[in-house]
Amino acid sequence: MMIEPFFQAFALVSLDFVKGAIGILVVFTAIVGIHELGHYLAARWRGMVVEEFAFGIGPKVLAYRNRRQELISLRLLPLGGFVRVRGMEPQEDGSEVDVEHGFYNRGLLSRAIVLAAGPFASIVGGLALAWIGLAAFGQPDIAPEVRIASVEEGSAAQAAGLQPGDEIILVDGKSPGGPLEFRNTISESKGRPLRLTLLREGKEMQVEVAPRLKQDVPLFDKEGNPILDEKGEQKKGPDYQLGIRMEAKQIFKPVGFLEAGRLAVRQTTEIVVGTVAVFTKVREIKDNVGGPITIGVISAKAAQTGLASLILLASIISISLGLINLLPVPPLDGGQLLIVGIEALRGGRRLSFQAQNAIALVGFLFVMALIVAVFTVDINRWFGQ
Secondary structure, three states, X not given: OOHHHHHHHHHHHHHHHHHHHHHHHHHHHHHHHHHHHHHHHHHHHOOOOEEEEEEEEEEEEEEEEOOOOXXXXXXXXXXXXXXXXXXXXXXXXXXXXXXXXXXXXXXXXXXXXXXXXXXXXXXXXXXXXXXXXXXXXOEXXXXXXXXXXXXXXXXXHHHHOOOOOOEEXXXXXXXXXXXXXXHHHHHHOOOOOEEEEEEEOOEEEEEEEOOEEEEEEXXXXXXXXXXXXXXXXXXXXXXXXXXXXXXXXXXXXXXXXXHHHHHHXXXXXXXXXXXXXHHOOHHHHHHHOOOHXXXXXXXXXXXXXXXXXXXXXXXXXXXXXXXXXXXXXXXXXXXXXXXXXXXXXXXXXXXXXXXXXXXXXXXXXXXXXXXXXXXXXXXXXXXXX
């Protein structure tokens, strides 16, 4: 008799795992595909021959040649991708500039366009994904229900008999208004007892609870935004609390097509500003940057939540990828653009083979150090104590 519930639970876990895994693959494939498609289309527009368009890294899993003899391949690991253009590898004798329809043969402007096209496609593609997601599913919001997720040990809520799963439907005879408004009511009570009407297992009941003053808690304004100090860090201080954690159930409010576009542009602008802010505040990078593990975990959760969350997540990551690729560090696109700029200042003269190798080595070491740092942050975030 105990076997059936076990297999039911196992089936649910397995289904969530499959949905999460599919979500990760969809997100990585979408953001990499958008980025590399930008490079690919720009290379063809500027008269360069594309030898391979690859999704993922590692050994080839699937591959075929189209009518232009371009190799389209799917690699084993969906953790990247690339577009290989003819003559992309610098040669010791500088002969790469003589490769017909090659990367270095088409001039500095064409090289710059191809390099910038990837980040540009990521940002514009992310904006388009956000627009589509918002128009199709609506704007993400928090459900108005005020439901208790957990009760803190020894808190005012526990003393009053509040339990996880209770829904608060009235506060002093009025609607709580939603999780944010209810939190503001608690804070503004200044310890005055609140009369709560609860819905527990389909039955209404009333309790009275007096919020308690707690010290050194994170502070928020009435809109739910963190209150920051002059250093940009969230302030802590005294506030009245019940000692509960409320459920935050996500819903989607329908919006019109034009309004969805406005919201998508606003989201893109906020991501650009936020990304720049993160990289100008070194101390906060570890708290705001996530690597493949973080992206995988969030993608899995988004996939389990639904297609709308997955599309909006892919848009955010795509925009962030485009911005990060503009960092002036080889082998990122921004680093290659920096080299193009240096050569333009030199009147179009190529950097020496030795100089290119030195720059590539420094860039490679920096990127490897960055990868190790990001993975370390990821591991500590998800598996640390």
